[in-house]
Amino acid sequence: MFPAMASVRQQKVAGLIQQALSDIFRKDFSLPAGPALVTISEVQLSPDLSVARIYLSVYKASDAAAYLNEVNQHSQEIRGLLGRRIRNRVRHIPQLLFVLDSTLDNVFRLEELFRQIRKD
Numbered sequence: 001m002f003p004a005m006a007s008v009r010q011q012k013v014a015g016l017i018q019q020a021l022s023d024i025f026r027k028d029f030s031l032p033a034g035p036a037l038v039t040i041s042e043v044q045l046s047p048d049l050s051v052a053r054i055y056l057s058v059y060k061a062s063d064a065a066a067y068l069n070e071v072n073q074h075s076q077e078i079r080g081l082l083g084r085r086i087r088n089r090v091r092h093i094p095q096l097l098f099v100l101d102s103t104l105d106n107v108f109r110l111e112e113l114f115r116q117i118r119k120d
Contacts, residue, residue, distance in 0.1 A: 006045065009049070010045045010047070013049055014043040014044065014045050016086055016090070017052055017054075017082065017086065017094070018040045018043045020086050021040050021054060022039075023085070024078060024081050024082060024085070025038045029074075029078060029081065031067065031070050031071065031074070036060050036067055038057070038058055038059075039056070039057040039059070040054060040056060041057050041101045041103065042054075042055040043055070045094065049094055050094050051094050051095045051097060052094040052095070052097065054098050054099065055101035056068060056098055056099070057101045058100065065100065068098055068100045071098050072097075072098050075095075075096045075098065078096060079093055
C-alpha cells in the first residue's frame with residue numbers, strides 16, 4: 001500500500017501535510033487526555049494520495065498508546081482541520097491513519113544497552 005520509494009508528488013504533499021498537522025497539534029487541537037507534546041516524525045502517502053500514514057512521537061503523556069487511540073478516534077475532526085489549511089493546494093484530503101513512532105524509544109533502549117556493555 002505504501003511504497004518504499006515515494007514519487008516527487010507524494011513527497012511534496014507529505015511535507016505539506018506534515019507541516020500543517022504540526023501546526024494543528026500545536027495550536028488548534030487538544031484532547032481531554034491531557035497535554036502532551038506531539039511531533040509528526042513522518043508522513044507516508046499511498047500512490048493515489050488517498051491515504052496518509054502519520055507517524056507520531058508522543059512525549060509527556062502518561063500512556064502514549066491510549067493517547068494515540070484517542071487521536072485516531074478524532075481523525076475525522078483532524079482531517080477537517082487539515083482540509084481547511086491545505087484545501088487550495090490539493091484536490092482531495094487523504095484519510096488519516098495515525099501510528100505511534102517508536103524510533104526514539106528504540107534509540108534510548110540501544111543507548112542504555114551500550115552503557116551497560118561499557119560498564120561490564
